[in-house]
Amino acid sequence: xxxPSLFARGARRSFPVVSNGIAGVFSQKxxxxxxxxxxxxxxxxxxxxxxxxxxxxxxxxxxxxxxxARQSDQAAIFNYASQAYNNHxxxxxxxTSQTQIHEALHWYISHSFASPEALKTEFLATANAMFGNGWxxxxxxxxxxxxxxxxxxxxxxFGSGHRRQDIDMNTKxxxxxxxxxxxxxxxxATKGPMNHWAIPLLNIKVWEHAWVEDYGVTGKxxxxxxxxxxxxxxxxxxxxxxxxxxxxxxxx
Amino acid sequence: xxxxxxxxxxxxxxxSQCLRFPRQQRTLATSPGPESDLARHGKVLPTEPPARSxxxxxxxxxxxxxxxxxxxxxxxxxxxxxxxxxxxxLSRHYAPYKHASRPPSPSDLTLELLMASGAHLGHATALWxxxxxxxxxxxxxxxxxxGLEHTLxxxxxxxxxxxxxxxxxxxxxxxxxxxGQERTVVQTAEMMGGYHLFTRWTAGGITNAxxxxxxxxxxEINDLGEPNPSGPMEDPIPVRPDLVICLxxxxxxxxxxxxxxxxxxxxxxxxxxxxxxxxxxPIPANDDSLRCISLIAGxxxxxxxxxxxxxxxxxAEWKLEGEQEDExxxxxxxxxxxxxxxxxxxxEDFENYMKKREALQDEQLKEINxxxxxxxxxxxxx
Numbered sequence: 204x205x206x207p208s209l210f211a212r213g214a215r216r217s218f219p220v221v222s223n224g225i226a227g228v229f230s231q232k233x234x235x236x237x238x239x240x241x242x243x244x245x246x247x248x249x250x251x252x253x254x255x256x257x258x259x260x261x262x263x264x265x266x267x268x269x270x271x272a273r274q275s276d277q278a279a280i281f282n283y284a285s286q287a288y289n290n291h292x293x294x295x296x297x298x299t300s301q302t303q304i305h306e307a308l309h310w311y312i313s314h315s316f317a318s319p320e321a322l323k324t325e326f327l328a329t330a331n332a333m334f335g336n337g338w339x340x341x342x343x344x345x346x347x348x349x350x351x352x353x354x355x356x357x358x359x360x361f362g363s364g365h366r367r368q369d370i371d372m373n374t375k376x377x378x379x380x381x382x383x384x385x386x387x388x389x390x391x392a393t394k395g396p397m398n399h400w401a402i403p404l405l406n407i408k409v410w411e412h413a414w415v416e417d418y419g420v421t422g423k424x425x426x427x428x429x430x431x432x433x434x435x436x437x438x439x440x441x442x443x444x445x446x447x448x449x450x451x452x453x454x455x
Numbered sequence: 456x457x458x459x460x461x462x463x464x465x466x467x468x469x470x471s472q473c474l475r476f477p478r479q480q481r482t483l484a485t486s487p488g489p490e491s492d493l494a495r496h497g498k499v500l501p502t503e504p505p506a507r508s509x510x511x512x513x514x515x516x517x518x519x520x521x522x523x524x525x526x527x528x529x530x531x532x533x534x535x536x537x538x539x540x541x542x543x544x545l546s547r548h549y550a551p552y553k554h555a556s557r558p559p560s561p562s563d564l565t566l567e568l569l570m571a572s573g574a575h576l577g578h579a580t581a582l583w584x585x586x587x588x589x590x591x592x593x594x595x596x597x598x599x600x601x602g603l604e605h606t607l608x609x610x611x612x613x614x615x616x617x618x619x620x621x622x623x624x625x626x627x628x629x630x631x632x633x634x635g636q637e638r639t640v641v642q643t644a645e646m647m648g649g650y651h652l653f654t655r656w657t658a659g660g661i662t663n664a665x666x667x668x669x670x671x672x673x674x675e676i677n678d679l680g681e682p683n684p685s686g687p688m689e690d691p692i693p694v695r696p697d698l699v700i701c702l703x704x705x706x707x708x709x710x711x712x713x714x715x716x717x718x719x720x721x722x723x724x725x726x727x728x729x730x731x732x733x734x735x736x737p738i739p740a741n742d743d744s745l746r747c748i749s750l751i752a753g754x755x756x757x758x759x760x761x762x763x764x765x766x767x768x769x770x771a772e773w774k775l776e777g778e779q780e781d782e783x784x785x786x787x788x789x790x791x792x793x794x795x796x797x798x799x800x801x802x803e804d805f806e807n808y809m810k811k812r813e814a815l816q817d818e819q820l821k822e823i824n825x826x827x828x829x830x831x832x833x834x835x836x837x
Contacts, residue, residue, distance in 0.1 A: 246542075246543050249543070263540050264541070264542030265542060284542070287543055288542035291543075292538065292541050347521070347522070402530065403538075442538065444526065
């Protein structure tokens with residue numbers, strides 16, 4: 204993908220993950236829509252909104268999202284920043300090649316779920332049950348449990364929970380596993396004290412424009428199945444903290 | 456409390472080492488051994504130090520134990536490294552505290568960096584000090600432009616001075632009294648192990664030090680960093696710096712004049728309206744830009760840090776030599792003791808042996824006293 208690079212002060216560009224689409228999930232056109240055009244749109248708007256503000260224009264999207272999560276007058280900046288992060292995080296976790304779930308991940312999964320299949324079922328069922336646009340995350344908390352979190356629209360698991368947007372506004376209910384303990388946990392995931400942290404391992408895009416082009420407006424379930432098959436478990440494993448055993452501990 | 460460095464030379468042994476008695480190899484059979492003493496007091500000491508292979512970690516790390524604080528920190532760092540820049544790619548940009556927190560070293564300086572920091576921007580031409588003529592490149596937009604080759608060369612020279620002064624245990628004072636310079640001044644002083652000042656210099660702090668600093672305690676410390684165990688000096692001598700770095704000479708005329716009177720070399724950032732003769736090592740640069748000042752102070756701090764590291768390495772070597780001398784002396788004495796112990800068979804022999812030992816120690820003490828008498832009068836060796 205050739206993108207015009209803007210080297211003006213504070214300008215940002217994103218870089219492509221896969222140049223020929225994610226075969227098996229997105230067609231070339233859908234990939235173009237979801238990544239090339241959409242990410243550019245998000246970043247251009249972010250540049251536009253933060254232009255001229257010296258304290259904002261050189262921050263990464265994650266830092267921007269956390270910074271503006273509590274400012275209602277900067278909600279637009281938050282939305283674009285959070286969405287840019289979430290979208291890139293999603294595409295980073297996809298691949299065209301087959302990958303296996305790593306041993307360490309197996310341990311984490313078995314600690315919280317009956318099996319990887321059970322995780323898949325619950326994860327995709329939660330994503331399917333979400334009514335409206337959003338993201339569904341797999342989060343690892345400090346007690347080594349994997350938890351499922353739904354964030355509607357441009358909600359983020361970071362930033363003290365002010366813009367987590369995990370409550371369905373129609374039913375006032377939360378989907379996914381119990382996330383009460385996450386309120387304090389995720390707020391420190393980006394900076395601050397490290398106790399009670401939570402780290403996102405994986406997310407799936409549950410925005411309608413992700414599946415409507417290839418699968419039609421009713422094709423959500425099929426889209427989710429295809430996404431699960433395309434998950435890059437190597438990347439997910441690299442995000443998860445490594446488990447150490449006594450034999451592999453490096454000597455000081 | 457003011458700390459002053461005393462000057463015992465590192466080659467001479469400290470008295471504590473010479474007065475040390477060697478360990479006794481043999482005890483009388485009827486004397487209580489060390490084990491029963493410990494048992495009486497209820498302490499059980501480990502016979503071996505902890506295994507080095509485990510490092511600082513004592514408990515095994517397995518999958519089912521919760522993360523320790525160290526694990527959590529590493530996880531956090533890993534996450535930040537991996538995922539914090541997700542979302543876009545930031546083009547190169549200036550981070551305001553970059554040079555404050557990680558200043559470049561003198562060898563990493565470039566003219567482009569100085570220009571980007573605004574070091575070339577002088578004052579209006581009408582306000583110039585003609586003594587700066589040699590440093591001025593030209594005029595543009597009604598201001599004098601400082602030649603950056605002069606800035607670079609003078610800054611490198613000043614850095615070399617700082618480096619060497621710190622290396623030979625010199626006291627450096629970093630002064631910057633303008634608003635916004637506090638953080639820079641403190642950081643620079645910390646990097647080189649010196650002292651900082653960001654408030655007004657009290658006139659007479661050098662020339663009238665006895666009065667200004669009356670009531671301050673002065674504790675001597677030797678080159679190894681050990682304070683005098685007998686406490687503060689009874690008749691404190693005021694401390695004067697060996698080098699002063701001034702980031703705004705225009706506002707610190709009194710300080711610089713006092714330094715001149717006492718022969719204390721000074722380094723100063725000289726703008727086009729400042730007088731270059733006020734300091735020993737002028738650095739022609741823009742003193743109104745915080746970015747420029749932060750860069751210059753950072754470079755000097757880096758240079759001082761290099762000198763400090765070399766100094767610490769030297770001190771470590773002295774300590775090691777001292778320990779080796781200790782060991783050798785102990786080994787010699789042990790050999791002597793072993794030779795003599797072969798002859799002890801009864802009480803008389805033991806008494807003779809003890810007398811010989813005491814005679815030896817008396818001789819050693821006499822030698823030490825002789826050495827001490829030969830020394831010029833310096834603060835007490837301890």
